[in-house]
Amino acid sequence: MxxxxxxxxxxxxxxxxxxxxxxxxxxxxxxxxxxxxxxxxxxxxxxxxxxxxxxxxxxxxxxxxxxxxxxALNPVRRAEFSIPIIREEIEGKGQRFGYRIFLREMRVPPPDVQARLQLNVAQPILYLKTLYTADSRPYVFEERWINSIAVPDVLDADFEVLSPNEWLVREVAFDGGDFTFSGVAATAEEAAILTCRVGEGLLVLERTTRHGGLMITYVRLLFHPGYQIHTRC
Amino acid sequence: MxxxxxxxxxxxxxxxxxxxxxxxxxxxxxxxxxxxxxxxxxxxxxxxxxxxxxxxxxxxxxxxxxxxxxxALNPVRRAEFSIPIIREEIEGKGQRFGYRIFLREMRVPPPDVQARLQLNVAQPILYLKTLYTADSRPYVFEERWINSIAVPDVLDADFEVLSPNEWLVREVAFDGGDFTFSGVAATAEEAAILTCRVGEGLLVLERTTRHGGLMITYVRLLFHPGYQIHTRC
DNA sequence: CAGTGGTCTAGACCACCGG
DNA sequence: CGGTGGTCTAGACCACTGC
The missing domain is CATH 1.10.10.10 (Winged helix-like DNA-binding domain superfamily/Winged helix DNA-binding domain)
Structure with missing residues (x-):
């Protein structure tokens, strides 16, 4: 029984x-x-x-x-994916992590970025272009806007020691964020940086991160050709 | 107090x-x-x-x-997204759902699909090409392999009444699945079907679905230009 | 081995909401 | 109204694992 x-x-x-x-x-x-x-x-x-x-x-x-x-009639299938911390993702594959900062300057963000960061004045904030590499090969190209009004410390950060990604993870306790996946064809500049063909199909992840009520950073990640995000449910 | x-x-x-x-x-x-x-x-x-x-x-x-x-040191940020049921997604935007089956035949799947479906013999299974439309505009192009050995009933299904997507949801209680996101550039055939430019960047979602121990279906969804998957955490 | 989280129980009350 | 899930409690035992 x-x-x-x-x-x-x-x-x-x-x-x-x-x-x-x-x-x-x-x-x-x-x-x-x-x-x-x-x-x-x-x-x-x-x-x-x-x-x-x-x-x-x-x-x-x-x-x-x-x-x-x-x-449930329509089993609401939900899949989870973990937000990649780029260095861990690369080192987890047994590859050597590296990055190179192409650009770091104060710049007035375009309107769509201003909106995402909920900035109501056109004011220069920190803008970064970084290429992350795995075994010296382009892995992902990061374009990042940091709300340096909300996080003034970031202006003194030494990104040669710690990547922008990790600096933010360490210094700011993220609260939540928005994610958007899409596909694009590589522009000439992007193709040059990622060393791929112009027009090659690439995966894009855009992320806006909150802390408390403030929007901290907007980042656009452009992955190398063939990159896939995998998940299971 | x-x-x-x-x-x-x-x-x-x-x-x-x-x-x-x-x-x-x-x-x-x-x-x-x-x-x-x-x-x-x-x-x-x-x-x-x-x-x-x-x-x-x-x-x-x-x-x-x-x-x-x-x-937690690295707050394991996990984001969830719900698997879209295409008709609901489209009707949820107030648009009219439609679909058109381009191809329906028995075909021996290529090796990578055989592997995904865990077929160990090269045997013809059901193969479908379907375009889903929103307000008559191309929304997503679906290429689907159905393990018709595991689901023989599918051979008699009338997909004119119910889309392949919904037929499967109704008839087979899914158990789990694997998801892969990537980006590609539209081929000539794909551009023609989605009425976009050749080489345009598109989002791809590949999905393999399990039921019990069996692999039921492998589907590749190619979304129209500009399509985004959005989620929040 | 002993401290911590993981789980179970029997009972209770409550909030919600369908009929 | 009354049935159902949602939650809380006080207490108990157990499983894991760091010391």
Whole structure:
């Protein structure tokens, strides 16, 4: 019988997953109450709750008070990816990390960048162009605007010791951010820097980072040809 | 005093977030035990546990038995994005969804697709080329291989009624998948289908979907120029 | 080995919201 | 209104792992 089974929220979760996968519980269908499941599994309701809450977070179930718990119709598949810290990403592949700063100056950002950084005055801020390399080969080209009004210390930073990326990670406790992926064809300047063909298809990641209520930095990462972001769910 | 505060795991979480943001608890630093925090917040240890577990899941804390809980050094920033169901994505923008199947045939997949689908014999499977449109304008071009050995029913499916995408979502309970983002330049065929310039930079999403132990489908989505995937963390 | 987080329990109350 | 999930509690035992 089922008396001797190991009970835990993971066991419950696996069992529920199995019932859904095998279509014993079909999409859209109501499943038993927590109380019933607790009896059935021989565990406390809190344990069932833990299991089902996890599945709801994952998008496999939809729960509402009084209405009960249903198998999600369109399993809201969510994939996660970790924000790459470039040096770690490169060294993690056993390659040698390097970078070269092409440009560092104060510049008035274009309107779209001003908007992203929520600057309401056209004022010069720190602008950087950096190429990161793996085993001396171009890896990713970074164009970065730093809200040096919010982070004045950045003007004294020595980016020869620590890359802009890492300096910011160390000095500013990021709070959140926005990410945008897109594809572009390499311009002449970009092709020259990344040593690829003009017009080659490249992956772009744009990121705006918050701290508290302030927008700290906007960065556009242009990856070398063939670069892929991989994730799993 | 702090007697009358509302107590809940969310309150605890907010407070811990605040302490981290304000650097009262610095990166790498050990924070008090659950028991101490429970006393401090005037709640049960389970409540503190719930709060801290959430923050650890989010990558803001690192917890180990006996070693205690530390503020993460490199807040493992993870971003989530939801897998778009194309029709919903388009209709969600108030546009009219449509699609046109260019090709539907049995074909022996190339080696890389065979590998992705874990087919160990060169055998013809279902191959589809579909263009999805928003307000009749090209939105995304889909190239799809379906493991029709694992899902024989698909051979009888009427994709005029339901798009391949939605047919699969309805008929097969997906279990998980792999995702890859990259950028490419449009080929002549692709440019013709998407009505864009040859060589234009496009975003590509490749997806392999599992069900149980079986690989169900491999799909390559080529988005129209300017398409962006957006997410926030 | 002993301290810490991880989990489970039985019971309770509450918030929400469908009928 | 009443049923359902959401949360909290006090206490307990366990699993891992640093010392």
């Amino acid at each position: 089922t008396e001797d089974e190991r009970k835990s929220w993971l066991t419950v979760q696996d069992e529920v997953r199995r019932l859904i996968r095998q279509r014993d519980w079909k999409p859209g269908e109501l499943i038993p109450h927590e109380a019933d499941l607790a009896r059935e599994f021989g565990c406390a309701r809190a344990t069932v709750n833990r299991a089902l809450r996890g599945l709801a977070d994952a998008g496999l179930l939809e729960r509402r008070r009084k209405a009960g718990t249903r198998v | 702090t007697e009358d505060e509302r107590k809940s795991w969310l309150t605890v979480q907010d407070e811990v977030r605040r302490l981290i943001r304000q650097r009262d608890w610095k990166p790498g630093e050990l924070i008090p035990h659950e028991a101490d925090l429970a006393r401090e917040f005037g709640c049960a240890r389970a409540t503190v546990n719930r709060a801290l577990r959430g923050l650890a899941d989010a990558g803001l804390l690192e917890r180990r038995r006996k070693a205690g809980t530390r503020v």
